[in-house]
Amino acid sequence: xxxxxxxxxxxxxxxxxxxxxxxxxxxxxxxxxxxxxxxxxxxxxxxxxxxxxxxxxxxxxxxxxxxxxxxxxxxxxxxxxxxxxxxxxxxxxxxxxxxxxxxxxxxxxxxxxxxxxxxxxxxxxxxxxxxxxxxxxxxxxxxxxxxxxxxxxxxxxxxxxxxxxxxxxxxxxxxxxxxxxxxxxxxxxxxxxxxxxxxxxxxxxxxxxxxxxxxxxxxxxxxxxxxxxxxxxxxxxxxxxxxxxxxxxxxxxxxxxxxxxxxxxxxxxxxxxxxxxxxxxxxxxxxxxxxxxxx
Amino acid sequence: xxxxxxxxxxxxxxxxxxxxxxxxxxxxxxxxxxxxxxxxxxxxxxxxxxxxxxxxxxxxxxxxxxxxxxxxxxxxxxxxxxxxxxxxxxxxxxxxxxxxxxxxxxxxxxxxxxxxxxxxxxxxxxxxxxxxxxxxxxxxxxxxxxxxxxxxxxxxxxxxxxxxxxxxxxxxxxxxxxxxxxxxxxxxxxxxxxxxxxxxxxxxxxxxxxxxxxxxxxxxxxxxxxxxxxx
Numbered sequence: 001x002x003x004x005x006x007x008x009x010x011x012x013x014x015x016x017x018x019x020x021x022x023x024x025x026x027x028x029x030x031x032x033x034x035x036x037x038x039x040x041x042x043x044x045x046x047x048x049x050x051x052x053x054x055x056x057x058x059x060x061x062x063x064x065x066x067x068x069x070x071x072x073x074x075x076x077x078x079x080x081x082x083x084x085x086x087x088x089x090x091x092x093x094x095x096x097x098x099x100x101x102x103x104x105x106x107x108x109x110x111x112x113x114x115x116x117x118x119x120x121x122x123x124x125x126x127x128x129x130x131x132x133x134x135x136x137x138x139x140x141x142x143x144x145x146x147x148x149x150x151x152x153x154x155x156x157x158x159x160x161x162x163x164x165x166x167x168x169x170x171x172x173x174x175x176x177x178x179x180x181x182x183x184x185x186x187x188x189x190x191x192x193x194x195x196x197x198x199x200x201x202x203x204x205x206x207x208x209x210x211x212x213x214x215x216x217x218x219x220x221x222x223x224x225x226x227x228x229x230x231x232x233x234x235x236x237x238x239x240x241x242x243x244x245x246x247x248x249x250x251x252x253x254x255x256x257x258x259x260x261x262x263x264x265x266x267x268x269x270x271x272x273x274x275x276x277x278x279x280x281x282x283x284x285x286x287x288x289x290x291x292x293x294x295x
Numbered sequence: 296x297x298x299x300x301x302x303x304x305x306x307x308x309x310x311x312x313x314x315x316x317x318x319x320x321x322x323x324x325x326x327x328x329x330x331x332x333x334x335x336x337x338x339x340x341x342x343x344x345x346x347x348x349x350x351x352x353x354x355x356x357x358x359x360x361x362x363x364x365x366x367x368x369x370x371x372x373x374x375x376x377x378x379x380x381x382x383x384x385x386x387x388x389x390x391x392x393x394x395x396x397x398x399x400x401x402x403x404x405x406x407x408x409x410x411x412x413x414x415x416x417x418x419x420x421x422x423x424x425x426x427x428x429x430x431x432x433x434x435x436x437x438x439x440x441x442x443x444x445x446x447x448x449x450x451x452x453x454x455x456x457x458x459x460x461x462x463x464x465x466x467x468x469x470x471x472x473x474x475x476x477x478x479x480x481x482x483x484x485x486x487x488x489x490x491x492x493x494x495x496x497x498x499x500x501x502x503x504x505x506x507x508x509x510x511x512x513x514x515x516x517x518x519x520x521x522x523x524x525x526x
Contacts, residue, residue: 007400199386206384207445208373209401
């Protein structure tokens with residue numbers, strides 16, 4: 001049986017307008033919670049790119065000159081082999097480092113264009129038995145021929161990872177609480193809508209309207225609220241990201257200098273936000289329909 | 296057309312709404328169901344509309360067995376049944392035309408179908424000149440005629456009427472009864488629950504009397520009661 005589009009649109013918008021204040025409350029709660037969830041996702045992605053060189057417990061980075069000879073590189077690796085403080089290490093050659101560089105700089109295509117693979121420094125990624133040895137071990141290589149730079153600010157990285165994971169946990173917890181309250185709000189909006197249309201519903205049942213025909217306008221009403229809330233959140237997430245990038249670049253937050261969120265990450269986050277909005281809205285109204293609309 | 300076979304129905308323990316109730320109604324009959332309040336009349340009608348299921352026994356309406364009918368089939372079944380009530384059940388924010396059209400709209404009929412059917416039906420019930428009025432601008436009798444138009448617009452095989460004249464003065468009652476009789480003459484089976492002694496006695500149709508959930512009397516060309524029904 002065809003459900004006429006005109007009927008569904010008329011019913012849904014009519015319901016939304018009748019309960020506009022409650023609908024607004026539900027929509028705003030959804031947008032705030034989803035904006036938080038989206039921002040926290042972007043934060044996580046940004047931090048994970050910013051710290052990708054330090055993945056796997058790496059505590060010390062030894063960058064070689066791009067022009068370093070094989071013999072110079074060999075010398076460093078044999079010295080690393082001989083040091084008792086070192087647990088393990090691996091070598092990132094120019095090809096791998098170039099791939100990593102392109103990922104790190106994905107938002108600066110001009111920079112990527114202007115740098116070729118031969119300009120990229122290869123590096124040793126070193127894991128120490130005791131992280132506190134990083135400065136002393138690092139200083140051994142600082143002056144070595146063929147070594148460009150030694151980086152051992154693992155401590156700062158650790159602190160940042162720790163802080164961001166706590167911040168993220170708090171944000172996610174807040175977002176979840178808000179999402180739950182948003183679906184309860186939607187449930188209530190739909191319950192009121194069902195109650196205010198109980199005569200129509202009774203007549204519809206009497207003359208043989210199918211269950212889905214009766215339910216769909218109410219379900220759509222919840223879905224539209226979720227969707228509108230999500231769209232507001234999408235705009236907010238873009239704004240939050242811009243603000244964060246502004247802060248990082250203008251205040252020279254050192255450990256976050258590589259902080260970056262690729263446009264791909266942003267797109268995926270926004271899609272997630274929209275999907276969550278629709279799911280929360282539909283779930284809230286579906287529950288109300290099941291619970292309060294006996295058909 | 297309607298067959299109720301050894302049906303029991305109770306709402307609470309020890310309180311039977313219908314007890315071992317069996318009856319058969321043929322196509323085109325006009326039947327009154329009489330009895331005191333709480334005698335089971337409304338329960339019988341609710342079973343025939345499949346708003347309730349019997350605790351035991353079978354209910355056959357228009358060739359379908361309702362006790363075992365799955366829920367999703369019920370709407371399609373109800374399209375073959377018209378129903379009117381004491382309180383009319385019109386939608387107050389819709390005009391007469393829209394009230395009748397609503398019944399077609401919600402089962403997915405086309406606009407063209409609606410625009411041809413509704414005026415015909417309003418003509419039949421004599422309200423074509425009031426199609427833009429709202430229910431609260433009409434008399435009770437007119438409202439009930441709108442309800443009849445809505446119930447009959449799908450040309451149902453059966454029309455169930457639950458005390459349709461309960462809220463009407465005698466004059467309006469008679470105009471409604473005239474309409475039901477005309478609908479009956481088109482071949483539609485009419486089953487009407489009522490308290491109205493005058494109507495039952497003067498129409499001389501089949502009368503089924505319920506008393507505490509049991510069928511006490513079933514007679515052709517009957518009257519309301521033999522004097523003992525006062526409660």
